[in-house]
Amino acid sequence: MxxxxxxxxxxxxxxxxxxxIARLSLRVQVDDADRRKALDRLTACNRRCLELLESYGDALEPAETGAVHISPLVRYRRRQGDVHSYQGTIRTKVTVVDFTVLGELFTRLVDLDHTTVDGPSWAxxxxxxxxxxxxxxxxxxxxxxxxxxxxxxxxxxxxxxxxxxxxxxxxxxxxxxxxxSRGAYPVAAAGHGAAPGGAASEPEALDLAPQxxxxxxxxxxxxxxxxxxxx
Missing domain, CATH: 3.30.110.170 (Protein of unknown function (DUF541), domain 1)
Known part of the structure; x- marks a missing residue:
């Protein structure tokens, strides 16, 4: 038919x-000649990062931990005695739902030791x-x-x-x-952000326009x- x-x-x-939403990707990375010290430093730096995120409450979704690496850095080839240092890295995904805190959060994260921030990515x-x-x-x-x-x-x-x-x-x-590293902001060594006379100061918030x-x-x-x- x-x-x-x-x-x-x-x-x-x-x-x-x-x-x-706005997304931030965080990378906490440390190096130390001693493997245990590298792990302890990585744990401490990551804890400070997570505590800062938690202080923003409902303005953020719960942080999500991505890849975690503890790797020996060798001089030439992997054999006993060739390890130069140990590098630890933790990646964390952050989703921001309240854009009024984004500029302040971004600069405060960048101000943390051994922390790199990539973003924001709007979506x-x-x-x-x-x-x-x-x-x-x-x-x-x-x-x-x-x-x-x-x-x-x-x-x-x-x-x-x-x-x-x-x-x-x-x-x-x-x-x-x-x-x-495109669009990322590596952090300076300890002491970054100190005001004259040794008083700690908060970094000025960035003015970020949603895309x-x-x-x-x-x-x-x-x-x-x-x-x-x-x-």
Missing amino acids: SHGPVISVRGKAELEAPPE LRRESPVHARAAEQAVHAAVERARSYAAALGSSLSGLIELSDEGLTGKDDDWMFAES PQTVTASVLARFHATAPDLS
């Missing part, structure tokens, strides 16, 4: 929205309603385009055959720890149409 002609179209939509959450709105608008765009094609042929849409989602593009809450996020949705749709009027 024939259902008449078929019209196939692609519908697209693009939305821009303010970010919902929408995976479950953000912006994704659903973009997909809905892409479907409407497909229907409108199919209707216009049908009207040009003197016919009308009579049924939907298939609707397939080509996917959404845009950053979500899946991310990896930054491996490069708008773009979400693009695309769908493919196929419709049955009534017989065209080609006269």
